[in-house]
Amino acid sequence: MPDIERILRELLANRRLTESATFTSRTYSDQPILQTGKQMRERNERNRQKVSSLPHTDYTPNQPWRPSTAGAARPQTQASAAPRQLSLEQAAPQSVAGQTVPERYYQLRAMATDQPTPGSSSFRGSLAYGSRSANRLFFEQARFMEDFEDEYEFHGTYSQYFPTYSSMTLSQLRGYFSWRTQVRSGQMPEAPLSFAFLHVYELLCGIGTTPGEQGFIDLVAFRDAFSQTDAAQGSTFSSYLRRWLRDYVAYHGLDPAVLPEAAQGMQAQVFTLLRAEEETLAANKLTRKEGKLDGNALGLPPVTDEQLLAALNECSSYQICGARLSRDKPDELRRIASDTFRALVLHCARRRKTDFVEGLFGGSYSEPYTMFASAVFYDPEPHADVSVALSPVETLVCRDGRWRRYLLCSATGRSSELGTILHAVDKQLRDKLDYAYPLKERPVAAYVKKIIDKAIDELLAEQAEAEKRRITIDLSQLGQIRAAAAVTQEALLTDEERGDEPGDAEGAGTSDEMPHAFDAPEEAPLTEEPAPSASPGSVDSPLSSAEIIVVRALLDGEAAPPNPEGQLLSLVIDSINEKLFDIVGDAVIEFDGDTPVLIEDYEQDVREILGL
Numbered sequence: 001m002p003d004i005e006r007i008l009r010e011l012l013a014n015r016r017l018t019e020s021a022t023f024t025s026r027t028y029s030d031q032p033i034l035q036t037g038k039q040m041r042e043r044n045e046r047n048r049q050k051v052s053s054l055p056h057t058d059y060t061p062n063q064p065w066r067p068s069t070a071g072a073a074r075p076q077t078q079a080s081a082a083p084r085q086l087s088l089e090q091a092a093p094q095s096v097a098g099q100t101v102p103e104r105y106y107q108l109r110a111m112a113t114d115q116p117t118p119g120s121s122s123f124r125g126s127l128a129y130g131s132r133s134a135n136r137l138f139f140e141q142a143r144f145m146e147d148f149e150d151e152y153e154f155h156g157t158y159s160q161y162f163p164t165y166s167s168m169t170l171s172q173l174r175g176y177f178s179w180r181t182q183v184r185s186g187q188m189p190e191a192p193l194s195f196a197f198l199h200v201y202e203l204l205c206g207i208g209t210t211p212g213e214q215g216f217i218d219l220v221a222f223r224d225a226f227s228q229t230d231a232a233q234g235s236t237f238s239s240y241l242r243r244w245l246r247d248y249v250a251y252h253g254l255d256p257a258v259l260p261e262a263a264q265g266m267q268a269q270v271f272t273l274l275r276a277e278e279e280t281l282a283a284n285k286l287t288r289k290e291g292k293l294d295g296n297a298l299g300l301p302p303v304t305d306e307q308l309l310a311a312l313n314e315c316s317s318y319q320i321c322g323a324r325l326s327r328d329k330p331d332e333l334r335r336i337a338s339d340t341f342r343a344l345v346l347h348c349a350r351r352r353k354t355d356f357v358e359g360l361f362g363g364s365y366s367e368p369y370t371m372f373a374s375a376v377f378y379d380p381e382p383h384a385d386v387s388v389a390l391s392p393v394e395t396l397v398c399r400d401g402r403w404r405r406y407l408l409c410s411a412t413g414r415s416s417e418l419g420t421i422l423h424a425v426d427k428q429l430r431d432k433l434d435y436a437y438p439l440k441e442r443p444v445a446a447y448v449k450k451i452i453d454k455a456i457d458e459l460l461a462e463q464a465e466a467e468k469r470r471i472t473i474d475l476s477q478l479g480q481i482r483a484a485a486a487v488t489q490e491a492l493l494t495d496e497e498r499g500d501e502p503g504d505a506e507g508a509g510t511s512d513e514m515p516h517a518f519d520a521p522e523e524a525p526l527t528e529e530p531a532p533s534a535s536p537g538s539v540d541s542p543l544s545s546a547e548i549i550v551v552r553a554l555l556d557g558e559a560a561p562p563n564p565e566g567q568l569l570s571l572v573i574d575s576i577n578e579k580l581f582d583i584v585g586d587a588v589i590e591f592d593g594d595t596p597v598l599i600e601d602y603e604q605d606v607r608e609i610l611g612l
Contacts, residue, residue: 101170101174102148102150104145104148105170105173105174107144108144108145108165108173111137111140111141111144112137112141112165112166133378134164134166134376135376135378136378137164137166138164138165138166138201138376138378139205139378139379139380141166142165142202142205142207143207145165145177146208148177149177149181150174150177150178150181151178152174152175152177152178154172154174154175154176154178154179156171156172156175158175158176158192158194158195159192159193159194162376163194163197163198163201163376164198164201164376165198176195176198179191179195180195183199183222188226188228188229189229190229190230193230193233193236193237196222196226196233196237197237197240197375199222200222200240200241200375201375201376203215203219203222204219204244204248204372204375204377205377205378211252212254213254215248215252216245216248216249216252216254216258219241219244219245219248220245223237223238223241223245240374240375243373243374244372244375245259246259247371247372249388249390250371250388251371251372251383253386253388256388256389256390256391259390266314266411266413266414267391267393267394267407267408268391268392268393269310269311269315270311270315270361270393271392271393271408272303272307272308272310272311273311273312273315273361274357275303276303276307276311276341276345277345277355277356279302279303280342280345280346281345281346284346286346286349286350289353289354289355290355290358290363290364305335305338306334308337308341309334309337309338312337312341312418312422313422314414315360315361315414315415315418316415316418316419316421316422317414317415317418317419318418318419318420318422318423320333320337320422320425320426323426324437325426325430325435325437328435329429329433329435332429332433332459333429335459336429336452336455336459337422337425340421340425340448340451340455341356343451343454343455344356344421344448344451345357347447347451357409358409359417360411360415360417360418361409361410361411361415362409362410362411363409363410364406364407364408364409364410365406365407365410366397366404366405366406366407367404367405367407368402368403368404368405369396369403369404369405370403371403382401383398383403385399385400386398392408393407393408393409394406394408420443420444421444421448423439423442424442424444424448424452425452426439427439427440427441427442428452428453428456429452429456432453432456432457432460482571482575485567485568485571489566489567492566493566541609541610541611542579542580542609543576543579543580544575545565546564546565546567546572547564547575547576548610549564549565550564550569550572550573550576550596551576551606551610552610552612554589554596554597554598555598555603555606555607555612559595560573560596569596573589573596576588576589580606580609583605583609584602584605584606586599586602587599588605588606
């Protein structure tokens with residue numbers, strides 16, 4: 001102790017220190033520069049004695065405030081050295097700048113005796129229940145001022161991290177409570193952002209609202225109103241409220257359905273990948289190594305290729321949905337990405353110790369969780385044990401007053417490994433399609449490249465097979481085709497097939513009798529269909545004899561003659577389909593490769609038409 005006093009005397013005797021502008025300000029002129037612990041305790045005791053001599057209310061922590069009946073005025077003393085705060089030693093002037101200052105502000109300050117200052121370790125979020133922490137002080141002061149109103153024209157500013165009443169000057173206090181009075185009346189005047197945060201802290205603590213559903217409604221309404229009033233600061237403000245509203249729902253046991261954003265984000269997309277993984281494994285009679293996900297138990301439908309691609313894009317460092325190929329060939333890209341994902345799921349299930357999705361994003365995990373982090377919050381009672389599932393990917397659990405957060409995966413960012421795979425999908429599909437905009441190759445595992453190539457080859461083979469089976473008929477060309485076929489047919493017929501004898505042709509002009517009655521114009525076969533003939537045992541048929549021959553053969557399960565009555569079979573079938581289309585409403589004969597087949601659904605209709 002003598003050594004400490006000697007050092008203090010030497011420091012105080014140093015003329016350079018005592019004459020320094022830093023230590024000669026009026027604020028500290030009546031106080032020692034350095035103090036021992038004993039001197040500090042003596043000074044604090046003097047301050048408590050001074051405060052105890054002032055008139056107080058009958059306020060008790062955790063009890064509603066009741067105004068005091070004592071009307072004694074505070075004695076005037078010298079101002080405190082603490083900047084930006086109203087001194088506890090200072091007398092409460094009855095008026096400032098011509099305005100009467102409500103007594104409640106001085107009573108509010110009196111509650112802060114010997115409390116931690118803003119920025120101290122005890123101020124920054126100590127939530128020990130029953131302790132005199134800064135959070136508890138804020139809660140008690142907020143209850144004390146819960147019903148208070150003021151009317152003061154504030155022209156200053158206020159900017160403070162973790163804003164509380166203790167960090168505000170008298171003018172700022174009056175400005176805040178005057179602004180809060182207007183907010184509670186349904187108005188939303190412009191205000192410093194720290195005013196908005198301070199008001200949210202009050203609502204989180206249940207000040208000025210009923211904790212629970214009403215408190216949530218008031219928080220959302222205030223967030224929306226303030227964001228509309230001040231769009232520049234509203235985005236920052238809303239980002240904090242997003243987390244605090246989620247915490248509020250869990251803390252008060254509200255329905256998580258009021259939080260649509262809880263089901264969004266990367267964690268939710270990982271959940272989609274896990275569902276698709278489990279569906280793929282189940283279809284191949286395999287199971288996940290970490291246990292069943294129970295996605296179907298949640299009442300969720302199977303994951304579609306569209307949902308799977310969206311989830312892959314959201315979780316990947318390579319944004320495949322923004323690539324050029326996604327705009328030009330969306331169906332092909334979606335198919336190959338989905339098939340590649342499912343093939344890799346099976347590959348990992350059979351050859352690796354971890355499942356594919358877990359290898360990309362890690363398994364489920366838990367971590368300690370602070371409710372309303374970055375906010376000033378206090379609850380006088382420990383929270384009951386509870387488990388709240390905010391979404392299929394996130395659960396908050398409270399045990400013995402301590403919270404933990406359980407997440408579906410440990411990853412917090414997009415997967416570069418998945419990005420490499422999707423880039424390979426994009427690149428290799430472009431190469432196979434001879435796309436005009438190729439990509440530069442990136443290193444990728446050989447087995448991954450092989451899986452992608454196989455998926456692309458299977459898709460292209462399916463497309464080629466479908467193209468072979470596609471029949472395209474240009475109906476506008478049928479007339480020209482028939483005319484050309486009639487000319488060819490006429491040129492190929494013999495005299496016997498025509499039914500003409502050489503002598504008949506010579507005597508046709510002199511004989512009055514025309515045994516064959518073949519006097520039609522020469523160009524008639526080019527423009528007119530053969531006259532319909534009657535089908536045996538039926539009413540007049542709309543089909544020609546050649547057409548009837550083909551239909552009867554198909555009805556009997558036989559092969560159609562290649563040249564019925566000397567006509568091309570394909571032209572005869574086209575004519576049959578065209579004539580019966582108006583009756584049946586569809587083509588009745590199709591080709592299986594090069595073989596015509598009567599469509600089974602129309603067999604009875606054709607029999608009735610032909611009277612068979």
